[in-house]
Amino acid sequence: MDVETSAKGREALASVPNTPGAPKPDPIVVGDGITRTFGGLTAVDVEHIEIQRGVITALIGPNGAGKTTLFNLLTGFDKPDAGDWSFNGNRLAGLPAFKVARLGMVRTFQLTKVLSKLTVIENMRLGATGQRGEHFWLSMLPPLWRAQEQANTERADDLLRRFKLDAKREDFAGSLSGGQRKLLEMARALMVDPELIMLDEPMAGVNPALKQSLLGHVKSLREEGRTVLFVEHDMDMVRDISDWVIVMAQGKIVAEGRPEQIMADPAVIDAYLGAHHDADLSELDEARIEAEATAELDQEAKND
Amino acid sequence: MDWGSIFSNAMASALGPDAIVYALAAIGLNVHFGYTGLLNFGQAGFMAVAAYGLAASVATWGLPFWVGIAIGFGAALLLALLLGVPTLRLRADYLAIATIASAEILRLVFGSVTLSDWFGGSNGRQQFANTFYDMNPYSSRLDFGLFSFSANDAWVFTVGWFLVALSCLAVWSLMRSPWGRVLKSIREDEDAVRSLGKNVFSYKMQALILGGMFGALAGFMLAIKQQSVIPTDYATDITFFAYTALLLGGAGRVLGPVIGAIIFWFLMTFLGGFFSSAASIDLIPDVVMSDIQASLVRFILVGAGLMALMIFRPQGIFGDRREIAIDGR
Known part of the structure; x- marks a missing residue:
């Protein structure tokens, strides 16, 4: 599948209309009527969402648009008030987070969650699924899990080399820099061998040099035939690597489309920058202040 | 002052039954707190249900000693399940509150007048370990x-x-083993572990049960060594002394709780012996403190020592300084 899947996925997107909640030819995730309220605030209110298989989809929107909340809901880290969604045809509503991950839908976190007091390689080994040594009784009998552990370690070492963390193999993960932690988290998620990898702000706090290599890594995920969904504020990254962009504002999906279309969409620009983003604010202010002052003077004149 | 007897008493205490009980209790706490990050403040409760399970089975109901041991382990397992199901999904501090409360409830139940036909009220139960001593x-x-x-x-x-x-x-x-790796990872960040497809709740429950079983062993040893269970033996201070031993030796290290318990009991007995004999030969005059008061100074000194340890060597005796340094980042 691999390269083929992603090429096919991208081709298929060409015929998808640019309407919020547009149906995709081969969706890996389909969601309906997902709402989540915190007290009186509706954080997420998504009528319909579909994520195309084998491509990189970006989820953008201003702060507080509900992107991370939607991430939490889809992956079982938070429970919605209502809604139904599925991954590869499996219903996920009500499923705990660990079962969602086992199905092949793995996420990372906006604030990286490395296991500080474990070494980098131990962080990686943890990611492997179906480990016999993780059963209580079997764990006391090393011969039963040593071969599997060896295979997992080799896979982990390959990933560490790919993400250029092999020099840090034996260091505590807590001693890594912010960017290296992002890399480790992404590499660790790959140990699960997910079909869909969801990255929550992979570029936040990463220096420009590392950013380029991170971009390359995200693209390589697509080349492997994985589906990527990421939340990001960095518009350069969105334009550079995403095949499809979903825009959220105030909990709703307000627009969808290919990145170059989205960047030109007035609804998006409004949501992101405000309706008056291209007007000179000082002019606006002057006009308003003048109007207010005139009104005040008139009022005074009347009172006298 | 008889330095010889003070020292030999301290050695006997550091290697004797007292240290054994605290070492076992602290090994359990090490599984809970040191490896999994579960703040169990109710180890006394696990010790109490096991000890009373044994004592009441033999002394009240006339069951064989080994059946009593099995009932004691069963009671500790049941306690772990009852505590874990409602609290393990919550944040760590809730577990601390729930465990300390249930340990106190258990102590009061075992000492209650209503149930004195079973557990003997404040007098407890005696002479239930004859089978054990017959094998001596x-x-x-x-x-x-x-x-x-x-x-x-x-x-x-x-x-x-x-x-x-x-x-x-x-x-x-x-x-x-990989099982232990999951526990240590839960201690670091349970959401990360969840995101990698591990059933965090199940692992926390396994850890709570395992540590509770070591607590049960400690309860058995405490009950057997004196052929007696009384409710006051299972008050919360036993939990906190076990924590002291654990932190002294180093949490998250296999031998930490054992070495910690040995040092703790050596210091407790040595300082107790030193201060009471110092007061009795008027090295410390009566105006300052009586010899009964003097024997309690050890608690102050052990507390001060623990504070100094936390400041100058927070990782304990066996800990790795690098690990502690990470917390500061």
């Missing part, structure tokens, strides 16, 4: 030169350290 191969005092144990204490000493060694071996083999 020692017929006379066991002499180590500097100090000696009575035949019964020698038997407790032998079985006790064997159990401690076995427990350490079990903890060592579990914690170097």
Whole structure:
């Protein structure tokens, strides 16, 4: 599948209309009527969402648009008030987070969650699924899990080399820099061998040099035939690597489309920058202040 | 002042039944707190249900000793399940509150007048470990030169350290396995573990049960060594002394709780002996404090020592300084 899947996925997107909640030819995730309220605030209110298989989809929107909340809901880290969604045809509503991950839908976190007091390689080994040594009784009998552990370690070492963390193999993960932690988290998620990898702000706090290599890594995920969904504020990254962009504002999906279309969409620009983003604010202010002052003077004149 | 007897008492206490009980309790806390990050403040409760399970089975209901042991383990398992199901999904501090409360509830229940037909009220239950002492191969005092144990204490000493060694071996083999890796990862960040497809709740429950089983062993040893259970023996201070031993030795290290318990009991007995004899020969005049007061100074000093440890060597004796340094980042 691999390269083929992603090429096919991208081709298929060409015929998808640019309407919020547009149906995709081969969706890996389909969601309906997902709402989540915190007290009186509706954080997420998504009528319909579909994520195309084998491509990189970006989820953008201003702060507080509900992107991370939607991430939490889809992956079982938070429970919605209502809604139904599925991954590869499996219903996920009500499923705990660990079962969602086992199905092949793995996420990372906006604030990286490395296991500080474990070494980098131990962080990686943890990611492997179906480990016999993780059963209580079997764990006391090393011969039963040593071969599997060896295979997992080799896979982990390959990933560490790919993400250029092999020099840090034996260091505590807590001693890594912010960017290296992002890399480790992404590499660790790959140990699960997910079909869909969801990255929550992979570029936040990463220096420009590392950013380029991170971009390359995200693209390589697509080349492997994985589906990527990421939340990001960095518009350069969105334009550079995403095949499809979903825009959220105030909990709703307000627009969808290919990145170059989205960047030109007035609804998006409004949501992101405000309706008056291209007007000179000082002019606006002057006009308003003048109007207010005139009104005040008139009022005074009347009172006298 | 008789330095010889102060020192030999301290050694006997550091290697004797007292240290064994605290070492086992602290090994359990090490699984809970040191490896999994579960703040169990109710280890006394696990010890109490096991000890009373044994004592009441034998002394009240006339069951065989080994059935009593099985009932004691069963009671500790049940307690872990009852505590874990509602609290393990919550944040760590809720577990701390729930465990300390349930340990106190258990102590009060075991001491209650209503249930005194079963548990003997504040007098507790006695003479339930005869089967254990019948197996004693020692017929006379066991002499180590500097100090000696009575035949019964020698038997407790032998079985006790064997159990401690076995427990350490079990903890060592579990914690170097992938199972132990999951526990340590939960201690660091349970959401990360969840995102990688591990059932965090199940692992926390397994850890709570395992640590509770070591607590049960500690409860058995405490009950057996004095052939008696009374409710006041299972008050919360036993939990906190076990924590002191754990932090002294180093949390998250296999031998930490054992070395910690030995040092803790050496210091407690040594300082207690030193201050009471210093007061009795008027090295500390009566105006300053009486000899009863003087023997309590050890608690102040151990507390101060623990504070100094936290400031100057927070990782304990066996800990790794690098690990602590990470927390500061």
